[in-house]
Amino acid sequence: MELVPATDQALPPGFLTARSGRATEEYFINMGPQHPSTHGVLRLVLRLDGETVVEVVPHLGYIHRGIEKQAEAQTYLQYLHLTDRMDYLSSHHNNHAVCLAIEKAMGIGVPERGEYIRIIVDELQRIQSHLVFFACFGADLGALTCILQGFKAREYITDLFDAVCGSRLTMNFFRPGGSVRDVPEDFTDRVRAVCGKVDAMLAEFDRLLTGNLITKERARGIGVLPRAEAIALGCTGPVLRGSGVDFDLRKKAPYGYYDRFEFSVPLGEAGDSWDRYLIRMEEMRQSLRILEQACRSFPGGPYRSKEKPAYRLPTGTWFGAVETPRGVFSTWIVAEKGEKPWRIHSRSPSLANLAALNPMCVGHKIADLITILATIDPVIPDMDR
Amino acid sequence: MGLIQKLPAVVDPLPGGRHLVDAVDTIVNWARANSLWPLTFGTSCCAIEMMASSMPRYDISRFGSEVFRATPRQADLIILAGTIVDKMVEVLKTLYEQLPGPKYVIAMGSCTISGGPFIYDNYSVVKGADRIIPVDVYIPGCPPRPEALFHGLLLLQEKIKKESLRRPWVDTTLHTAPFVNPFTRAALEWETQEKEREPAAAEARAKFAAENPDFKPFKAERVLPPPMPDLPRPAGKGAGLPHGELFDLVRAAFPSVVLHKNEGADRASVDALPSDAPLDFVVPPGEYLAFARFLRDEPRLALDLFFDLTAVDWEQPPAPNGATTPLAHRFHLVVQLLSTVHGHLVFFRVPLAENEVPDDSRKTAVLAEVPSLVPLWPGANFKEREAYDMFGIRFSGHPDLRRLLNPETFEGFPLRKDFTHPAMVKRPY
Numbered sequence: 007m008e009l010v011p012a013t014d015q016a017l018p019p020g021f022l023t024a025r026s027g028r029a030t031e032e033y034f035i036n037m038g039p040q041h042p043s044t045h046g047v048l049r050l051v052l053r054l055d056g057e058t059v060v061e062v063v064p065h066l067g068y069i070h071r072g073i074e075k076q077a078e079a080q081t082y083l084q085y086l087h088l089t090d091r092m093d094y095l096s097s098h099h100n101n102h103a104v105c106l107a108i109e110k111a112m113g114i115g116v117p118e119r120g121e122y123i124r125i126i127v128d129e130l131q132r133i134q135s136h137l138v139f140f141a142c143f144g145a146d147l148g149a150l151t152c153i154l155q156g157f158k159a160r161e162y163i164t165d166l167f168d169a170v171c172g173s174r175l176t177m178n179f180f181r182p183g184g185s186v187r188d189v190p191e192d193f194t195d196r197v198r199a200v201c202g203k204v205d206a207m208l209a210e211f212d213r214l215l216t217g218n219l220i221t222k223e224r225a226r227g228i229g230v231l232p233r234a235e236a237i238a239l240g241c242t243g244p245v246l247r248g249s250g251v252d253f254d255l256r257k258k259a260p261y262g263y264y265d266r267f268e269f270s271v272p273l274g275e276a277g278d279s280w281d282r283y284l285i286r287m288e289e290m291r292q293s294l295r296i297l298e299q300a301c302r303s304f305p306g307g308p309y310r311s312k313e314k315p316a317y318r319l320p321t322g323t324w325f326g327a328v329e330t331p332r333g334v335f336s337t338w339i340v341a342e343k344g345e346k347p348w349r350i351h352s353r354s355p356s357l358a359n360l361a362a363l364n365p366m367c368v369g370h371k372i373a374d375l376i377t378i379l380a381t382i383d384p385v386i387p388d389m390d391r
Numbered sequence: 392m393g394l395i396q397k398l399p400a401v402v403d404p405l406p407g408g409r410h411l412v413d414a415v416d417t418i419v420n421w422a423r424a425n426s427l428w429p430l431t432f433g434t435s436c437c438a439i440e441m442m443a444s445s446m447p448r449y450d451i452s453r454f455g456s457e458v459f460r461a462t463p464r465q466a467d468l469i470i471l472a473g474t475i476v477d478k479m480v481e482v483l484k485t486l487y488e489q490l491p492g493p494k495y496v497i498a499m500g501s502c503t504i505s506g507g508p509f510i511y512d513n514y515s516v517v518k519g520a521d522r523i524i525p526v527d528v529y530i531p532g533c534p535p536r537p538e539a540l541f542h543g544l545l546l547l548q549e550k551i552k553k554e555s556l557r558r559p560w561v562d563t564t565l566h567t568a569p570f571v572n573p574f575t576r577a578a579l580e581w582e583t584q585e586k587e588r589e590p591a592a593a594e595a596r597a598k599f600a601a602e603n604p605d606f607k608p609f610k611a612e613r614v615l616p617p618p619m620p621d622l623p624r625p626a627g628k629g630a631g632l633p634h635g636e637l638f639d640l641v642r643a644a645f646p647s648v649v650l651h652k653n654e655g656a657d658r659a660s661v662d663a664l665p666s667d668a669p670l671d672f673v674v675p676p677g678e679y680l681a682f683a684r685f686l687r688d689e690p691r692l693a694l695d696l697f698f699d700l701t702a703v704d705w706e707q708p709p710a711p712n713g714a715t716t717p718l719a720h721r722f723h724l725v726v727q728l729l730s731t732v733h734g735h736l737v738f739f740r741v742p743l744a745e746n747e748v749p750d751d752s753r754k755t756a757v758l759a760e761v762p763s764l765v766p767l768w769p770g771a772n773f774k775e776r777e778a779y780d781m782f783g784i785r786f787s788g789h790p791d792l793r794r795l796l797n798p799e800t801f802e803g804f805p806l807r808k809d810f811t812h813p814a815m816v817k818r819p820y
Contacts, residue, residue, distance in 0.1 A: 071515060090436075115622030115624045184619075308620055325669060353699040
């Protein structure tokens with residue numbers, strides 16, 4: 007096959023960097039949308055100089071389901087279950103954000119037990135999502151034991167969700183004013199048991215991957231995202247905190263009862279893949295801390311406030327935001343008269359974090375691109391909505 | 392394989408030959424059914440359950456299918472895990488055609504069966520993957536549990552075990568395959584059967600009623616949930632600068648900027664606003680860039696993080712007599728900024744008037760233009776592309792203004808209120 011030097015061609019759409027003028031031939035590779043390392047149907051077009059990445063252009067929309075348009079023809083509660091399917095690794099958080107917006111609009115309060123249920127379920131989901139990150143990060147490094155072990159640990163939490171919500175993945179558990187049903191009687195005991203198991207697994211993971219020399223070599227100094235750039239790109243979550251920015255919505259703008267719990271927000275220093283990995287591992291431990299405290303003081307009483315026959319939001323714009331495992335997810339509702347929203351917009355943390363992919367990858371080898379993408383921990387249906 | 396496929400024609404006529412063909416059938420089918428290699432193809436939620444089913448707890452390798460292949464050329468089964476949308480159709484067709492035969496497809500989850508939760512009022516979801524490629528097994532669920540996936544896999548194995556060399560696996564090309572709607576056919580068969588059974592059933596009913604004159608059908612007692620208290624929402628906990636200070640800082644620099652739907656607001660009324668709802672300013676289009684730059688650079692506000700950008704279309708539906716109300720502004724472009732230092736959010740919106748375009752091209756034409764924020768925040772890149780894709784608002788100065796989510800060939804702008812699409816099925820209730 008004859009290679010045509012890239013200097014003689016027009017650049018494909020999306021590529022903005024000027025040519026370097028070097029003598030080597032640049033070439034383009036299409037990665038995805040069907041590729042095991044893009045965590046779904048993300049399509050990346052890579053511009054390479056030898057094995058070095060010159061520029062990455064993501065192409066989205068291969069799972070664009072038009073949820074925002076569909077929401078305009080549905081009631082708020084019907085929309086609620088669509089948010090499960092956006093970021094399916096943090097469906098409780100998505101529900102939570104929508105419920106917060108509706109509660110603000112209609113002045114619905116949540117009883118104490120309801121807030122505790124929300125926090126426990128949210129933090130369990132955070133651990134669950136980070137376990138999937140651990141599994142996929144390991145698999146992308148070639149350590150296939152990680153994906154088996156990560157999913158094994160994840161199943162403990164999935165079982166708990168199964169018992170609480172009757173579903174393993176798309177739970178649709180929260181409602182404005184609390185949750186759809188009460189938790190089982192032995193809930194706190196089960197949460198404690200799961201926490202113990204996950205804690206033991208985390209210690210194992212540290213021996214397996216964190217202390218592994220190959221992991222360090224593959225992640226340290228790779229995919230550095232400077233602090234200022236992370237902020238300007240609108241990154242949130244572990245990607246932002248990996249660059250040393252102390253921003254966690256649970257601390258900065260606490261929703262629910264998060265200000266009642268003690269936990270710390272781990273921060274990175276270098277902003278490289280290694281920092282982002284360590285932050286997620288530490289966040290799981292902090293979530294375990296929150297769970298322990300919540301189980302200790304888990305109150306009785308009603309689990310939700312009175313259900314409304316229909317949710318008609320007052321005219322205006324309403325906003326709710328939560329810290330998901332990937333960053334800040336927010337719902338912005340424009341309500342006019344009636345049971346249906348005029349417009350609903352969701353802020354997807356994955357989409358903002360994806361903008362950091364190109365700056366992080368430039369100058370690294372193509373194999374590092376896979377690990378950098380894994381440390382962004384993208385969920386593609388969340389980007390595409 | 393070539394020889395084996397000719398086997399029935401040669402051997403069947405011989406005395407006892409049928410048994411030989413049957414034996415070869417059994418062996419070939421046994422091998423095929425127990426070594427299905429799936430393609431790693433997962434578009435959304437179901438993919439996580441597909442992954443979970445191949446992990447230690449469920450262990451799909453018990454059924455011989457653990458060898459997930461990343462390339463279609465080495466696989467013989469596609470598990471359609473997740474929604475198929477219009478942009479994915481060509482990719483999926485290519486993948487299917489690259490699969491060497493015999494090839495099988497499992498539709499996992501409601502989305503791939505019928506569009507699932509996305510069937511109504513939706514312009515991009517394909518309403519059933521069998522409109523694109525032939526499907527062997529359907530597994531309902533949203534998402535199906537791993538056990539359901541295994542059930543589907545076993546059903547597929549059963550189906551494969553019924554294949555025979557006498558009826559070889561045919562690679563029917565997509566465009567020539569006749570369309571058979573199995574659901575309608577099954578429903579018709581069911582209806583005829585019901586009609587045939589009806590006289591006998593009526594007789595049995597009459598007999599039962601005569602024998603049990605006191606019979607009352609069981610009625611389940613309705614279990615009502617315990618009554619829950621009607622709680623008011625406590626006052627919100629604001630973050631960062633109080634609203635009053637924010638408002639004063641902004642008004643001091645930009646007197647023409649007002650609060651959305653609260654134009655006459657002063658300091659005292661702003662202080663009384665709920666602290667957990669961000670302030671929402673309306674900026675005249677001429678001051679848009681200057682205002683954005685001010686918010687970013689003002690150290691006391693410290694709105695450094697570009698949180699989000701989106702738009703609202705205010706087109707009202709025509710009145711019953713067909714009359715439309717003209718609008719002073721068609722769109723609101725909404726920018727949301729966040730302070731990583733303090734934690735407060737500030738929204739601002741700029742009303743955009745509609746460009747003059749001929750009526751027939753109004754639905755497909757770009758209707759408004761506004762300067763791009765990419766020079767201020769590189770993070771605005773994707774968000775502005777999304778707003779362009781969804782609303783048809785042009786951002787002048789954007790380095791790479793293309794559609795973000797919809798295909799390049801897509802006509803119209805979905806989030807406009809007058810958008811119509813042939814694939815949008817209206818909800819019947």
